[in-house]
Amino acid sequence: MIELKKISKSFGRHRVLQDISLSVKTGEVVVILGPSGSGKTTLLRCVNYLEKPASGEIAVGDFKMDCAQAKRGDILRLRRKTAMVFQQYNLFRHKTALENVMEALLVVKKMPAAEARSRSVALLEKVGLGGKLDEYPSRLSGGQQQRVGIARALALEPEVILFDEPTSALDPELVGEVLEVIRDIAREGITMIVVTHEMGFARDVANRVVFMDGGVVVEEGTPDDVFQHPKEERTKQFLRRITPEANWVI
Amino acid sequence: MGAPFEIGYVFSFLPKLLETLGVTLLIVAGSLLTGIVAGFLVALPRMYKIPVLRTLSGLYLSFFRGTPILIQLFLFYYGLPELLKPLGFDLSRAPVLFFVILAYGLHTGAYAAEMIRASVEAVDRGQVEAAYASGMTSYQAFSRIVLPQALAIAVPVFSNLVIALLKDTSLAFTLGVMEMTGKAQTLGTLTQHFFETYIALALIYLVISFTLEKVLLAAEYRLKRHEVREEKVGRSFKLRRKGSYRAVLADIDAGKGGRL
Ligand SMILES: Nc1ncnc2c1ncn2[C@@H]1O[C@H](COP(=O)(O)OP(=O)(O)O)[C@@H](O)[C@H]1O
Numbered sequence: 001m002i003e004l005k006k007i008s009k010s011f012g013r014h015r016v017l018q019d020i021s022l023s024v025k026t027g028e029v030v031v032i033l034g035p036s037g038s039g040k041t042t043l044l045r046c047v048n049y050l051e052k053p054a055s056g057e058i059a060v061g062d063f064k065m066d067c068a069q070a071k072r073g074d075i076l077r078l079r080r081k082t083a084m085v086f087q088q089y090n091l092f093r094h095k096t097a098l099e100n101v102m103e104a105l106l107v108v109k110k111m112p113a114a115e116a117r118s119r120s121v122a123l124l125e126k127v128g129l130g131g132k133l134d135e136y137p138s139r140l141s142g143g144q145q146q147r148v149g150i151a152r153a154l155a156l157e158p159e160v161i162l163f164d165e166p167t168s169a170l171d172p173e174l175v176g177e178v179l180e181v182i183r184d185i186a187r188e189g190i191t192m193i194v195v196t197h198e199m200g201f202a203r204d205v206a207n208r209v210v211f212m213d214g215g216v217v218v219e220e221g222t223p224d225d226v227f228q229h230p231k232e233e234r235t236k237q238f239l240r241r242i243t244p245e246a247n248w249v250i
Numbered sequence: 251m252g253a254p255f256e257i258g259y260v261f262s263f264l265p266k267l268l269e270t271l272g273v274t275l276l277i278v279a280g281s282l283l284t285g286i287v288a289g290f291l292v293a294l295p296r297m298y299k300i301p302v303l304r305t306l307s308g309l310y311l312s313f314f315r316g317t318p319i320l321i322q323l324f325l326f327y328y329g330l331p332e333l334l335k336p337l338g339f340d341l342s343r344a345p346v347l348f349f350v351i352l353a354y355g356l357h358t359g360a361y362a363a364e365m366i367r368a369s370v371e372a373v374d375r376g377q378v379e380a381a382y383a384s385g386m387t388s389y390q391a392f393s394r395i396v397l398p399q400a401l402a403i404a405v406p407v408f409s410n411l412v413i414a415l416l417k418d419t420s421l422a423f424t425l426g427v428m429e430m431t432g433k434a435q436t437l438g439t440l441t442q443h444f445f446e447t448y449i450a451l452a453l454i455y456l457v458i459s460f461t462l463e464k465v466l467l468a469a470e471y472r473l474k475r476h477e478v479r480e481e482k483v484g485r486s487f488k489l490r491r492k493g494s495y496r497a498v499l500a501d502i503d504a505g506k507g508g509r510l
Pocket residue numbers: 011016034035036037038039040041042043
């Protein structure tokens with residue numbers, strides 16, 4: 001399980017995260033919603049220390065660390081327990097789909113090549129890319145690249161996968177294939193924290209929804225609580241803005 | 251203006267000039283090696299924004315890029331022994347080639363530094379983050395993700411740099427080094443067939459430059475085999491929005507190797 005305690009982060013004088021606490025149980029899928037600039041990306045990036053939090057505590061599984069005094073070794077351990085799927089995919093462009101998935105298995109986990117290969121092939125087949133093993137990212141569509149990104153994250157068997165708007169760089173017709181893959185792995189009980197603007201998807205897969213604004217958690221609860229019966233005015237406003245069709249339903 | 255033109259001299263001069271090709275290539279190779287080492291040392295403080303060293307790097311770049319190579323040669327040859335004498339180093343017996351290689355090497359280092367910095371910075375930061383996120387150390391991320399791509403980006407600039415260096419070495423004769431241009435001058439004076447010697451000399455430089463360019467182009471092609479090639483653009487132009495090396499090169503491929 002993941003436990004964030006009082007995470008704070010500033011850029012210059014701008015306090016982007018203000019004492020954020022969040023706990024995620026093993027197998028839980030938490031969706032983070034919030035307007036642009038509310039600090040969602042920064043929060044995810046703090047969880048694997050791509051951003052250095054000013055203060056707070058992060059616990060992942062049996063590993064716990066005080067952000068203010070993290071050593072290099074702590075940061076590596078934390079990163080080896082988490083994985084991230086990026087908005088811009090961030091595939092290694094000089095490596096094929098298969099090599100992208102194998103890379104960290106070989107380099108970080110020191111897995112024998114044959115084993116790394118068979119695991120990577122299996123994962124790429126699972127995300128529907130069994131026929132694209134030897135393609136370079138420049139020859140793959142955005143949706144295919146993002147599915148490689150997901151396979152790369154899964155390969156590491158992390159305690160949690162962090163998704164930062166995994167579909168918002170995609171052409172609309174490619175969003176579905178990626179959401180479907182994420183839905184599949186959510187059903188397998190993999191712990192995930194997902195930032196997304198896909199409301200239908202959020203309602204489907206989330207065990208819990210967290211609404212952030214201005215660097216704080218405004219409201220959290222089951223998808224039903226947050227989508228159908230939001231308590232806070234800011235949440236209501238946001239939902240009206242982002243899902244105009246919701247007005248028709250209610 | 252010397253003896254009347256006779257094409258036969260061009261051919262008889264070729265082998266004579268080629269006898270000194272070794273010296274020219276020695277200067278090129280020695281300077282490249284020195285230059286790449288110097289380039290790394292100068293590029294690092296600029297990439298990592300290390301306060302004082304960064305300013306020194308800037309001065310180094312300004313000097314070697316802002317003064318003529320001929321003057322740099324003279325400054326090293328006449329000035330260095332004077333500068334080092336009080337420190338107890340006696341360079342009065344050092345071979346001329348030592349000064350020549352040092353001067354060309356440090357000169358090349360200035361261009362190599364910019365080549366290294368621009369190529370490393372051209373590798374998309376997101377990939378480095380992906381490497382970190384999967385648990386790689388910064389050394390692993392650099393050597394496995396950044397370096398191979400930076401090398402590919404650097405090749406065209408490197409190619410310009412080597413060819414510029416090859417041509418610049420023709421000035422070493424001013425210090426009395428018997429490389430190809432020095433030899434050509436001697437042959438010209440001896441036979442009075444100046445035009446023919448310089449035709450032969452130009453031919454040799456041309457052939458070497460051309461070969462280097464083709465070899466390095468092949469290397470570039472190989473290092474970039476992961477990028478979509480031009481002829482496939484029609485099919486997959488949509489995927490090229492981001493990360494095209496060509497866009498980056500348009501930015502850094504100026505003169506011998508990038509902007510100041
Ligand atoms: N590297 C950075 N430097 C300065 N400000 C940043 C940086 N990254 C994010 N910010 C600022 O922090 C705030 C939160 O950003 P972000 O976490 O990306 O929000 P979200 O993902 O919710 O849109 C924004 O105001 C953004 O401008």
